[in-house]
Amino acid sequence: MADVHRMDTVGADSSSAPTVFFLSDSTGITAETLGNTLLTQFPGRRLERRTIPFITSVQQAHEVVAVIDQLAAEGPRPIIFSTTVGNDIRAVLSQSRGHFFDLFGAHIGRLEQALDASASGQPGQAHGVGDAARYQSRMAAVEYAIEHDDGQSLRALERAELILIAPSRCGKTPTTMYLALQHGILAANFPLVEEDFASMSLPKPLQPFADKCFGLTSLPVRLSQIRQERRPGSDYASLGQCTFELRNAEDMYRVNQVPYVNSASMSVEEISATVLQRMQLHH
Numbered sequence: 001m002a003d004v005h006r007m008d009t010v011g012a013d014s015s016s017a018p019t020v021f022f023l024s025d026s027t028g029i030t031a032e033t034l035g036n037t038l039l040t041q042f043p044g045r046r047l048e049r050r051t052i053p054f055i056t057s058v059q060q061a062h063e064v065v066a067v068i069d070q071l072a073a074e075g076p077r078p079i080i081f082s083t084t085v086g087n088d089i090r091a092v093l094s095q096s097r098g099h100f101f102d103l104f105g106a107h108i109g110r111l112e113q114a115l116d117a118s119a120s121g122q123p124g125q126a127h128g129v130g131d132a133a134r135y136q137s138r139m140a141a142v143e144y145a146i147e148h149d150d151g152q153s154l155r156a157l158e159r160a161e162l163i164l165i166a167p168s169r170c171g172k173t174p175t176t177m178y179l180a181l182q183h184g185i186l187a188a189n190f191p192l193v194e195e196d197f198a199s200m201s202l203p204k205p206l207q208p209f210a211d212k213c214f215g216l217t218s219l220p221v222r223l224s225q226i227r228q229e230r231r232p233g234s235d236y237a238s239l240g241q242c243t244f245e246l247r248n249a250e251d252m253y254r255v256n257q258v259p260y261v262n263s264a265s266m267s268v269e270e271i272s273a274t275v276l277q278r279m280q281l282h283h
Contacts (some may be wrong), residue, residue, distance in 0.1 A: 035081030141180035148188030166216035214259030
């Protein structure tokens, strides 16, 4: 049977919480992304989430339906987000006792009309190798981000499409990795330390690439909390040190006309979208 993976449970009494299924004949990433985006509009609801990827046969589909139907008999009717491509598998899943939302079939017919072409019907195109050239570009970008993480390497810095700069723990690494993996952006990141603030100039290795730089900042209290997890009780994590670094970093951004954003309350996805838009980076 296809693996049933419990993602998370919100709320203490999961027996009264509807189960949300994300079903796919591939990785399930698209079903999770689209389904969870819709669910954000209901922030007060307790939900139990389960992802079942790689449903590739009618037999597997029947087994999944049996799980869903059993839950429907014992408690709240499950909610199902499906991105399965095959018509036979989708037909079986749609007969379950859950609320079935077909995120693929609901739109593919209209898209075929708009493009005057037939859909391939092949699963796994969104997160498989698919376009080999684009896949290789993304993997090369990931390798570049790893090499140029936290200023570890200055080699081929001229190839960078983006250089994220910020004090430590403002979100540089996860943002550059996300931009590389999801968008194929060649992104480096460089830490700003206390010594950099004496002149208010960009660090010397970055000065030839000022037009590629984008700054991150945060809130002192938030940054202090994050640093305390890494080095509890240290000067590095003190509120005073965090306030000093953030204030001077923002001054440096303004002096050098480096665009920046406060990442304190933003997800990696939101930070990345902001960077792409403001730096006009498109792949």
